[in-house]
Amino acid sequence: xxxxxxxxxxxxxxxxxxxxxxxxxxxxxxxxxxxxxxxxxxxxxxxxxxxxxxxxxxxxxxxxxxxxxxxxxxxxxxxxxxxxxxxxxxxxxxxxxxxxxxxxxxxxxxxxxxxxxxxxxxxxxxxxxxxxxxxxxxxxxxxxxxxxxxxxxxxxxxxxxxxxxxxxxxxxxxxxxxxxxxxxxxxxxxxxxxxxxxxxxxxxxxxxxxxxxxxxxxxxxxxxxxxxxxxxxxxxxxxxxxxxxxxxxxxxxxxxxxxxxxxxxxxxxxxxxxxxxxxxxxxxxxxxxxxxxxxxxxxxxxxxxxxxxxxx
Amino acid sequence: xxxxxxxxxxxxxxxxxxxxxxxxxxxxxxxxxxxxxxxxxxxxxxxxxxxxxxxxxxxxxxxxxxxxxxxxxxxxxxxxxxxxxxxxxxxxxxxxxxxxxxxxxxxxxxxxxxxxxxxxxxxxxxxxxxxxxxxxxxxxxxxxxxxxxxxxxxxxxxxxxxxxxxxxxxxxxxxxxxxxxxxxxxxxxxxxxxxxxxxxxxxxxxxxxxxxxxxxxxxxxxxxxxxxxxxxxxxxxxxxxxxxxxxxxxxxxxxxxxxxxxxxxxxxxxxxxxxxxx
Numbered sequence: 237x238x239x240x241x242x243x244x245x246x247x248x249x250x251x252x253x254x255x256x257x258x259x260x261x262x263x264x265x266x267x268x269x270x271x272x273x274x275x276x277x278x279x280x281x282x283x284x285x286x287x288x289x290x291x292x293x294x295x296x297x298x299x300x301x302x303x304x305x306x307x308x309x310x311x312x313x314x315x316x317x318x319x320x321x322x323x324x325x326x327x328x329x330x331x332x333x334x335x336x337x338x339x340x341x342x343x344x345x346x347x348x349x350x351x352x353x354x355x356x357x358x359x360x361x362x363x364x365x366x367x368x369x370x371x372x373x374x375x376x377x378x379x380x381x382x383x384x385x386x387x388x389x390x391x392x393x394x395x396x397x398x399x400x401x402x403x404x405x406x407x408x409x410x411x412x413x414x415x416x417x418x419x420x421x422x423x424x425x426x427x428x429x430x431x432x433x434x435x436x437x438x439x440x441x442x443x444x445x446x447x448x449x450x451x452x453x454x455x456x457x458x459x460x461x462x463x464x465x466x467x468x469x470x471x472x473x474x475x476x477x478x479x480x481x482x483x484x485x486x487x488x489x490x491x492x493x494x495x496x497x498x499x500x501x502x503x504x505x506x507x508x509x510x511x512x513x514x515x516x517x518x519x520x521x522x523x524x525x526x527x528x529x530x531x532x533x534x535x536x537x538x539x540x541x542x543x544x545x546x547x548x
Numbered sequence: 549x550x551x552x553x554x555x556x557x558x559x560x561x562x563x564x565x566x567x568x569x570x571x572x573x574x575x576x577x578x579x580x581x582x583x584x585x586x587x588x589x590x591x592x593x594x595x596x597x598x599x600x601x602x603x604x605x606x607x608x609x610x611x612x613x614x615x616x617x618x619x620x621x622x623x624x625x626x627x628x629x630x631x632x633x634x635x636x637x638x639x640x641x642x643x644x645x646x647x648x649x650x651x652x653x654x655x656x657x658x659x660x661x662x663x664x665x666x667x668x669x670x671x672x673x674x675x676x677x678x679x680x681x682x683x684x685x686x687x688x689x690x691x692x693x694x695x696x697x698x699x700x701x702x703x704x705x706x707x708x709x710x711x712x713x714x715x716x717x718x719x720x721x722x723x724x725x726x727x728x729x730x731x732x733x734x735x736x737x738x739x740x741x742x743x744x745x746x747x748x749x750x751x752x753x754x755x756x757x758x759x760x761x762x763x764x765x766x767x768x769x770x771x772x773x774x775x776x777x778x779x780x781x782x783x784x785x786x787x788x789x790x791x792x793x794x795x796x797x798x799x800x801x802x803x804x805x806x807x808x809x810x811x812x813x814x815x816x817x818x819x820x821x822x823x824x825x826x
Contacts, residue, residue: 259681283680283715291707294670298677301663302613302685306677322704325667326674330656 237400240431241339243375244396245270247382248307252278255386259299261308263289268398269309269339293319296334297326305333305386312338312354312395316361323391328364331390335382336361341371341395342482343510343527344432344520353515358395359487362460366390369460370413371481371489373434374404377457380411388413395431397482399520402435404455416463418470422452425538426470426477430456430489432524433480433508439531444538451538459489464496471501476541478506480534482524485509504544506537553596556826558763561596561631562588563823566792568627568640570815573806576644579652580620581802586727586760586787587621587694591628593766594692594723603633606659610687613662613678617671618696618725619653620804626650626658634660669702671695672722676711679720690774691720698730701739706751712780713752721773722753722782726760727789729800748782760785793818 251258252274259281266272266284275282285292289310296306309315315338316323327334338357345353361367368388372378378396385392392413404419405411419434420441429437434455441451452470456463456479471477477497479490490507497503510527524530565588573579594614595601602608616625623643630637635649635658642648649658653666663674675693682689699705712720726744728735735741748755754776758765766785773781789803790796793815796807807815 259684281684285711286714288704288707288711290670290704291673291676291711294673294704294708295677295680295711297663298674298679299681300677301674302678302681304681304684321667322670322673325664326670330664 237402238375239398239400240372240375240378240396241270241398243372243378244337244382244394245273247379248274249277251383251386252281255305257303258305258307258386259283261285261292261296261306263287263292263310263314265310269337271307271309289314289319290322293322293334293336294326297330297332300332300334305335307335307337309337309339311340311352312357313352316354316357320360323361324364327391328366331366333389334391335385336391336393337396338393339396340398342397342432343515343523343529344482345398346520346523347517349517350514355482355510355515356484356487358459358483358489359491361393362487362492367460368392368413368458369395370458371395371430372457373431373455374401376403376405376407377411381413381457384411384413397432401432404434404438414458414461414463416466417455417457418452418466419455420451420453422450423474424450424476425542426452426454426474427480427534427538428454428456428467428477428493429480430459432482433529436529436531436534437480440534440538443531443535449538449542456489456493459492462492462496464500467493467496468501471497471503476504476545478508478534478537478541480508482529483509485511504541506541508533508537550597552767555764558592558596559826560823562592562763563819565592565624565627565631567816567819569623570807570812572623572627572640572643574809574812575641577806579623579644579806580804581796581806582729582789582800583618583621583696583725583727583803584624585791585793585796586789587624587725588791589761589763589766590694590723590725590785591624593763593770595628595632597767598770599692603660606634610689612689613675613691615663615671615675615678615691615693616654616665617693618668618699619665621694621725622654625654629658629660668696668699669704672705672708673711675720676708676717679712679717680715683719689719693720693722695722695724697724697726697728697735697741698738700741709748709751709753716778717780718777720780721770722780724782724784725787726784727787729789729803731803733800744784752779754779754781755784756781757784757786760787761791792822
């Protein structure tokens with residue numbers, strides 16, 4: 237168990253050692269986002285911006301314009317909503333290689349409540365041209381994503397979590413931004429998940445196989461640019477799809493999958509996600525349960541889409 | 549210190565740039581006339597005296613950076629960039645047309661342009677980022693950023709003002725085109741804007757007030773700003789919106805409206821008269 241933000245912190249230190257152009261910035265959450273780990277090692281290449289996210293993201297654009305590779309971190313809610321126009325004009329419109337790091341993604345932030353739970357930011361940033369969105373499922377993947385996103389020419393949003401997350405991938409597992417990972421093969425239904433929900437999808441798979449259902453599990457860590465080929469193939473071969481994410485069902489990863497499938501391979505589909513409401517305080521486990529983000533919710537949805545497939 | 553160019557030549561240049569601006573805008577049929585005309589001398593002092601650049605090599609690493617934060621003032625910048633040789637002058641006549649590199653608000657990709665802009669308030673922060681990065685590179689490059697006065701309604705300007713002084717950015721110089729108007733009217737009526745100089749000083753800036761149409765004073769102010777160590781400098785350039793054309797000066801109708809054909813003719817006649825007087 238390890239939070240994905242820790243994977244980011246470790247990856248950033250590695251980058252600090254290997255790439256002198258990498259710089260880090262933070263908006264008064266230096267310890268929380270783990271940018272502080274970089275600051276301790278490379279103080280000259282770290283810039284604190286105080287509580288001014290708009291200023292920080294535009295300044296990140298300026299650093300990118302003179303050849304730096306800035307990783308600018310804060311909580312996901314502030315990185316997206318608070319600085320959206322700055323990201324739109326200063327970063328995405330100019331297609332600059334700013335790495336926007338949003339920690340405390342999802343409802344599992346817990347007790348801080350709705351203001352601090354980023355459940356709409358994948359959508360807010362996905363709709364911007366040139367943007368890449370990466371949602372790692374564990375700390376290993378977060379470390380790899382941090383290192384690999386330097387190779388992406390344009391802006392990247394890295395969505396990270398606050399709490400310890402189960403380790404699913406191995407250090408040696410291949411990871412490529414934009415290439416979905418098929419974790420389990422199956423023929424009756426496809427479950428596409430990202431972030432914390434990948435673990436739930438794997439747990440759902442165990443339940444489903446007890447019922448004699450063969451599920452394909454896909455870790456769609458890159459909602460944008462989306463791996464159309466893998467998704468369309470899975471939909472065609474299994475005939476039913478469930479998506480699962482710690483985000484609103486509007487505009488998130490599930491919507492991205494639905495946009496692809498409705499054009500290329502329409503099949504019965506259900507989205508597991510938060511339905512048109514704000515979050516609230518509670519423990520992470522309580523909240524995941526209340527908002528329908530557990531393996532048993534996925535199992536239920538999988539059975540429904542299989543039923544629709546048969547009745548269709 | 550670099551030798552200053554002949555003042556009369558610079559005045560001629562300003563008139564020629566104003567002609568280009570008005571001609572482009574009339575051709576385009578829309579665009580920001582008032583705020584383009586007010587910033588002409590500022591751009592002249594920068595591009596014909598202060599800035600280090602190489603029009604043949606726009607990406608030259610050791611160039612100074614000019615950041616147009618008030619993106620709507622781009623017709624003036626386009627005219628200057630073409631005149632100093634970044635792209636052919638005839639391209640000016642494509643302003644605001646489909647497929648043109650001269651977009652209604654600046655878009656990166658036009659040689660000589662350093663940023664895309666148009667959403668106000670972001671340029672100073674971008675300039676700060678550049679200044680921080682250039683300081684790490686330690687190559688002596690400076691960053692100049694032109695903002696509007698109405699633009700300082702944006703809170704981000706003040707966030708940027710704090711950042712520049714916090715980081716002791718003495719390689720940045722902001723120039724404010726203080727033309728006293730914004731879209732809804734006089735700045736002071738839209739949102740109180742008194743004590744501008746002391747406001748910036750309170751934020752830790754070295755602050756200089758000049759007549760923004762006096763090229764000689766502008767050059768002196770730019771030199772003074774460069775000498776300031778360990779803190780940023782701002783030149784508050786007092787200007788006239790629509791400067792140079794009798795019926796456009798102080799006439800806020802021309803904030804976002806281009807001159808019509810007849811208006812252009814009269815404007816060009818006025819500018820020719822000014823040229824003869826020099």
